[in-house]
Amino acid sequence: MDAASPTPHLDRPDRVDALIDYLTPVVIEVIDRLEGEEFTTVEFLEILLSVPEGSAAYRDALVQWGEGERYAKMVVHGQVLPAAMRRSPRIEWIGFAHDEADTYAVPERWRLVPRGIDPENASGA
Numbered sequence: 496m497d498a499a500s501p502t503p504h505l506d507r508p509d510r511v512d513a514l515i516d517y518l519t520p521v522v523i524e525v526i527d528r529l530e531g532e533e534f535t536t537v538e539f540l541e542i543l544l545s546v547p548e549g550s551a552a553y554r555d556a557l558v559q560w561g562e563g564e565r566y567a568k569m570v571v572h573g574q575v576l577p578a579a580m581r582r583s584p585r586i587e588w589i590g591f592a593h594d595e596a597d598t599y600a601v602p603e604r605w606r607l608v609p610r611g612i613d614p615e616n617a618s619g620a
Contacts, residue, residue: 514556514575515582521552522579526586529607535592536576536602543576565599573600580605 525543543549556575560567580586586605595602 510560511570511574511578514559514571515578517559518552518556518571518575519579519582521546521549522576523583523585525549526580526583529585531607533589533604533606535595535604536572536580536600537592537595537597539580539605540572540576568599571599572597577603584608585610 522543525539525546529542540553543553553571556571557564557567560570577588581588585608587608589604589606592602592604
């Protein structure tokens with residue numbers, strides 16, 4: 496572990512998992528504020544970056560990846576954010592959004608699960 500690292504928990508060997516763990520709390524917090532029915536990862540990223548704590552966590556994740564901005568964004572957009580988003584019981588993955596532009600990953604489409612509905616039991620029972 497590097498004592499100079501501002502986030503020593505990201506010094507774990509599997510940096511993707513560490514970044515998922517790091518971003519999950521802010522991602523879930525932002526998801527809990529969402530309204531509507533469906534959105535894409537690109538739309539979610541815009542919302543995440545509009546929230547100060549989301550923007551700061553995203554920027555920190557890019558720095559922590561440490562392989563330059565392009566590669567960091569490829570990892571965060573394509574692996575870290577979708578995995579962190581999947582940890583929320585408020586959304587479900589519904590497919591890829593091939594018609595959405597993202598230079599760093601293939602965007603995904605998500606559906607908000609109405610509050611009080613168990614995503615494992617769509618009937619709400």
